[in-house]
Amino acid sequence: QKEVEQNSGPLSVPEGAIASLNCTYSDRGSQSFFWYRQYSGKSPELIMSIYSNGDKEDGRFTAQLNKASQYVSLLIRDSQPSDSATYLCAVNDYKLSFGAGTTVTVRA
Amino acid sequence: DTAVSQTPKYLVTQMGNDKSIKCEQNLGHDTMYWYKQDSKKFLKIMFSYNNKELIINETVPNRFSPKSPDKAHLNLHINSLELGDSAVYFCASSQRQDPLNEQFFGPGTRLTVL
Numbered sequence: 001q002k003e004v005e006q007n008s009g010p011l012s013v014p015e016g017a018i019a020s021l022n023c024t025y026s027d028r029g030s031q032s033f034f035w036y037r038q039y040s041g042k043s044p045e046l047i048m049s050i051y052s053n054g055d056k057e058d059g060r061f062t063a064q065l066n067k068a069s070q071y072v073s074l075l076i077r078d079s080q081p082s083d084s085a086t087y088l089c090a091v092n093d094y095k096l097s098f099g100a101g102t103t104v105t106v107r108a
Numbered sequence: 109d110t111a112v113s114q115t116p117k118y119l120v121t122q123m124g125n126d127k128s129i130k131c132e133q134n135l136g137h138d139t140m141y142w143y144k145q146d147s148k149k150f151l152k153i154m155f156s157y158n159n160k161e162l163i164i165n166e167t168v169p170n171r172f173s174p175k176s177p178d179k180a181h182l183n184l185h186i187n188s189l190e191l192g193d194s195a196v197y198f199c200a201s202s203q204r205q206d207p208l209n210e211q212f213f214g215p216g217t218r219l220t221v222l
Binding site: 030031032034038042043044045046049051086088092093094095096097098100101 | 207
């Protein structure tokens with residue numbers, strides 16, 4: 001069983017729409033959760049971290065965590081073409097365990 | 109100023125050769141990591157060092173040998189390269205060995221084994 005699973009992509013959204021990315025994890029004791037963005041040919045870049053149940057907002061990004069359901073999500077509001085990238089969900093238990101990533105394409 | 113740097117950026121070599129990848133961080137972090145990203149873009153931890161001490165070894169073949177001369181450097185030496193070693197290798201660092209700490213990634217080294 002994979003430790004971190006993400007909804008399969010690719011995800012194509014029109015410019016200005018909301019992109020919704022989902023992630024589940026297997027270890028109920030996990031404490032910290034991250035969303036990384038990776039442009040093609042580049043390294044992962046942290047865009048959100050979340051540690052407590054509920055929502056966390058940062059600009060156009062909102063991360064949601066539900067530990068009871070072992071579920072993390074990322075919403076990208078007012079999607080821009082520059083948001084086109086692969087988004088990686090990661091669970092940090094002294095090492096980062098990544099999901100397979102969801103590729104998002106924002107259509108102009 | 110580059111926070112986490114890796115050399116070389118690209119490495120093309122023949123099967124059976126031995127090669128090294130170097131990583132340096134100037135963030136003053138205690139913990140460094142090596143990750144491998146395969147052709148399907150799946151990113152997986154290989155090793156972690158905390159203050160020059162190996163703390164995570166994710167059942168990586170012993171052809172891979174990390175070395176940390178000091179806490180700012182973590183190198184990866186690979187012996188007897190195989191076709192399946194072709195991947196992008198990322199170095200990362202975090203302030204401490206703490207799940208709440210963000211990890212910062214280097215630019216990656218694309219290794220191609222022919």
